Structure formats: C-alpha cells, structure tokens
Amino acid sequence: MSDFGLFGGRSWLNAAHQGPLPNVAIEAARKAIEQKASPNLISDDSFFSVPHRLREALANLIGASPEDIILGNSATYGLDLLANGIRWSAGDEVLLVDGDFPADVFPWLVLKARGVSVRFIKPASGVVTAEELRGKMSPRTRLFCTSWVNSFNGHAIDLQAVSNVCRHTGVYFVLNASQGLGAKCLNMTDFSMSALTCCGYKWLCGPYGTGFCWIAPDLRESLQVNHGYWLAMQEGGSLAHMRDYSLRSDLHARSFDIFCTANFLNFMPWTASIEHILAKGTKRIEEYDDELISYLIAELRRTNFQVVSPEDRASRSAIVVVTAHERQVNRAAAVLADSGVDIAVREGNLRFSPHFYNSRWDIDRAIDALFKVQR
Ligand SMILES: Cc1ncc(COP(=O)(O)O)c(C=O)c1O
Incomplete structure (x- = not known):
C-alpha cells in the first residue's frame, strides 16, 4: 500500500476504469512538469530516451522485442492502425463479439464504405469459445477481434484455444488486452497472435491518454500506413542536425508510433508505473x-x-x-x-x-x- 497514495481514505476498487499512479509515477510526473516549467531542463536527448525507455519496459512486460512495440495513446490507436492499414478486399468480413466493449467494434464498423462487413458472434456464456468461433467463420473471414477480458462480465477468453483456431484458419487474431494485462501475465511467445493492443491507464496504472500495441512483423510490414514523422526519422541521431530528408526504412514498429512520441507528461510517469509493476x-x-x-x-x-x-x-x-x-x-x-x-x-x-x-x-x-x- 505504501507504494501508492492513500486515495483520500477511500477504497478504490475500480482499476477496470482507471488505475491510480503509484508514487514513483507521481514523482516522474512531477519531474516532467518541472522540466516544462523550466524548459532548460528538457535535454535534446530526452526526445529519444523517453520513448526508448517506455518501449523497453513494455517489451519486458509482454516478452516481446522493443523493435515490435508501437507507442500509442489508447487501445483504439492500435485497432485504428489495423483497420485503416490492412489491405482489404470488398466482401472481406470481420468477426466480433456481441457484448464486447465498443472500442473493439467501431474501428471495423467504419470499414463498411470499403466493402468490409462485420458479423457478431453471440456467445452462449460470457465470452466466445473456440468452438463458437470456429462455427462462425466463413471463407470471407479475414480477422477476429476480441477483448481478452470482457469489461462488462469479467470473463476471460481461452487465449490458447482461440488463438489456435485463428492460426489454423489463417484468420488475423487481434486481442485487446486492456482489461487483462497488468492483473494477468502474458508472454507473446506463448500464443499465436496477429496483434495485441492495450490502453495504459487501467491495470497498467498509467495516465489517461496512454496505450501501446504490438503487431506481428509480417502483418505490420504489409499495412498501408504512410506515416512520415520527422522525429522518428532522427532516431539514433540528434536534434543538432535534422535536415537530412532521406526516408528511413529501418524504423520497425517506431514508424507507426503516435506523433510527439516523447510525450513527457504522460510517458515519463507511465514508464515509472510499468517499471514498478515489473519490479514487483x-x-x-x-x-x-x-x-x-x-x-x-x-x-x-x-x-x-x-x-x-x-x-x-x-x-x-x-x-x-x-x-x-x-x-x-x-x-x-x-x-x-x-x-x-x-x-x-x-x-x-x-x-x-x-x-x-x-x-x-x-x-x-x-x-x-x-x-x-x-x-
Ligand atoms: C476492453 C476495453 N478496451 C478499451 C477501452 C478504452 O479504449 P481507449 O483506450 O481506446 O479509449 C476500455 C475502457 O473501458 C475497455 O474496457
């Protein structure tokens, strides 16, 4: 308990809504504010070191390579990258779960104009089983997206069984880990996943407006997302010389990051929260x-x-x-x-x-x- 504040004497049993900042994250947020109050304290190097440290911590958290971590601001950020980046064909179908959180639904619904349809699986119990998923798939199914843990009933899916169905059928499996990760362990090497997305402000105890996603490298490289973010292009260099306009092709997941990737006020405390979770x-x-x-x-x-x-x-x-x-x-x-x-x-x-x-x-x-x- 001493790692956190006293919550005004209240019992906060609501991490599924917002996780509180641990004391180390409050300290980090204070430092970020001090730096902005006296901008001479913001070093050029920190524009690279802040996202670097967060990426490393998130990679440790899920047993992935930092090169594959995309920094975002929400769970939706990763879903939006996929929905807008996948090369869809008219008639493609996305399978979703009736009763899931709306963040898992809207990014795909807006694809209607591109000829992509959405079909819902109505689970008999709280979440979709591997059998229900297999039974609902059609030759048109390209992608299945679900929450790991359902926000409204607390059911967790059988990750192994569901990911296996998608692997065997060649359907992209997209997992929203927002209500699981932080309370439950997850190692990417144990499952066959196409993508994982997660917000940072619930069980990962980060500020609101944080999130990340992991996309399997072959899927990521096939996405039609053209981000030309000047700061990403400086990676490994410095701010002293930035007018080299050559396009980098070695940025891996970094080229999909949300812009203003140093985002000191949010990412410094969030990094401290994740490092705290890892240390615990x-x-x-x-x-x-x-x-x-x-x-x-x-x-x-x-x-x-x-x-x-x-x-x-x-x-x-x-x-x-x-x-x-x-x-x-x-x-x-x-x-x-x-x-x-x-x-x-x-x-x-x-x-x-x-x-x-x-x-x-x-x-x-x-x-x-x-x-x-x-x-
Ligand atoms: C399963 C799930 N996904 C996503 C979110 C929030 O989405 P975003 O971070 O995109 O605002 C919530 C919030 O309650 C959630 O329960």
Whole structure:
C-alpha cells in the first residue's frame, strides 16, 4: 500500500476504469512538469530516451522485442492502425463479439464504405469459445477481434484455444488486452497472435491518454500506413542536425508510433508505473490479485447479490460483476460510495475491480456496505 497514495481514505476498487499512479509515477510526473516549467531542463536527448525507455519496459512486460512495440495513446490507436492499414478486399468480413466493449467494434464498423462487413458472434456464456468461433467463420473471414477480458462480465477468453483456431484458419487474431494485462501475465511467445493492443491507464496504472500495441512483423510490414514523422526519422541521431530528408526504412514498429512520441507528461510517469509493476513481479501481482478475487467472490456469496462473473480460475479475471434488482443495484452503488468504496456501475450491474494496491480490508469494507443495503 505504501507504494501508492492513500486515495483520500477511500477504497478504490475500480482499476477496470482507471488505475491510480503509484508514487514513483507521481514523482516522474512531477519531474516532467518541472522540466516544462523550466524548459532548460528538457535535454535534446530526452526526445529519444523517453520513448526508448517506455518501449523497453513494455517489451519486458509482454516478452516481446522493443523493435515490435508501437507507442500509442489508447487501445483504439492500435485497432485504428489495423483497420485503416490492412489491405482489404470488398466482401472481406470481420468477426466480433456481441457484448464486447465498443472500442473493439467501431474501428471495423467504419470499414463498411470499403466493402468490409462485420458479423457478431453471440456467445452462449460470457465470452466466445473456440468452438463458437470456429462455427462462425466463413471463407470471407479475414480477422477476429476480441477483448481478452470482457469489461462488462469479467470473463476471460481461452487465449490458447482461440488463438489456435485463428492460426489454423489463417484468420488475423487481434486481442485487446486492456482489461487483462497488468492483473494477468502474458508472454507473446506463448500464443499465436496477429496483434495485441492495450490502453495504459487501467491495470497498467498509467495516465489517461496512454496505450501501446504490438503487431506481428509480417502483418505490420504489409499495412498501408504512410506515416512520415520527422522525429522518428532522427532516431539514433540528434536534434543538432535534422535536415537530412532521406526516408528511413529501418524504423520497425517506431514508424507507426503516435506523433510527439516523447510525450513527457504522460510517458515519463507511465514508464515509472510499468517499471514498478515489473519490479514487483507480474506473476506476484497476478497471484495477489487472484487471491483478492477468491476472497471477494467468497464474501459476495454471503450477500443477496448474484455474481455474474465466472468463478473458476481459468475463465475469471480481476473483474467481478454482481447483479440484483435495478433498485438494489442503484442503492448499493450509493451506499458503497457513502461508505468510501469506489466501484463502477456498468450495464445495470456493480463492477468490482481490485488490484495490487488493495487489501482484504477494502473488500471487507465493500461487503459491509452491501450488507447495509440488504437490511
Ligand atoms: C476492453 C476495453 N478496451 C478499451 C477501452 C478504452 O479504449 P481507449 O483506450 O481506446 O479509449 C476500455 C475502457 O473501458 C475497455 O474496457
């Protein structure tokens, strides 16, 4: 807990909405602001070293090469690169999941004008299974996009099984890891993926307006994205001489970065957050979060609220959604807030999302509030 602030004495059980900055990230943000208040403190070199350090940290986080990490500002940034960059043919089809977060839907819907259609899979349980995916594929299917963890019910997909279906059928598999990565470990070498995208401001505890994506090198190189960003072209050089207009072809993922890649105010604290997570150990955080979830689910069973999220380890996540009659949900949200517990109300349900800065004490506080509602 001492790695984070005191959250104003409240219990923040809402990482699925926003993850708080750890103290080291607050320090880094302070440094970035000091630099901007006294710009003499901004070194020329930092325009390269800031994105370099973030790319390295993100690569470590997912077991990838830094050369393959694209720096962005959201989960959507990576999806937008793919949707606009893939060389589509009229009649191509994208498969999506009915009930998924809208960020996974809109980037593909806007392709209608290019003759690309979208088809939804309606999962029988909370998320799509490998069998459902296989059953819905057609010869026209080019790409399947899904969240790793569903924002509204906390179900995690079976990554291995789903990625295998896509590999065997030659369909691009695009994973939105925004509600998983940081609470769950992921190593890119374990799965066959075409692309992974993730926002930085939830389980990765970065500022709002951060994100990254990884795109398999062969897919990335085939994208029709023509970014000519002057600062990327200076990579390995300096700001002292920049009027060499030769086009670089050795920039790898860097040539897809969002512009103003040094973005000091956001990327300095986000780097500190990721390095903090790495120092704590991603496996340890996953185990800690999972233990909190076991405790939360066990305690929720004592209440009148019904757990919507899966309870088995393989399909659950650090998001636990509970439901009740609408009036009871609204009253519970108000009582939780009055009791100093912050959760989210999403799609008529209560969503709890504890993370490694929480303790059983926060869970007890939430459960006490739910019992007050029942009285
Ligand atoms: C699964 C998922 N993807 C993406 C986002 C946010 O998308 P973006 O970072 O593009 O704004 C959210 C936010 O709640 C989410 O739950």
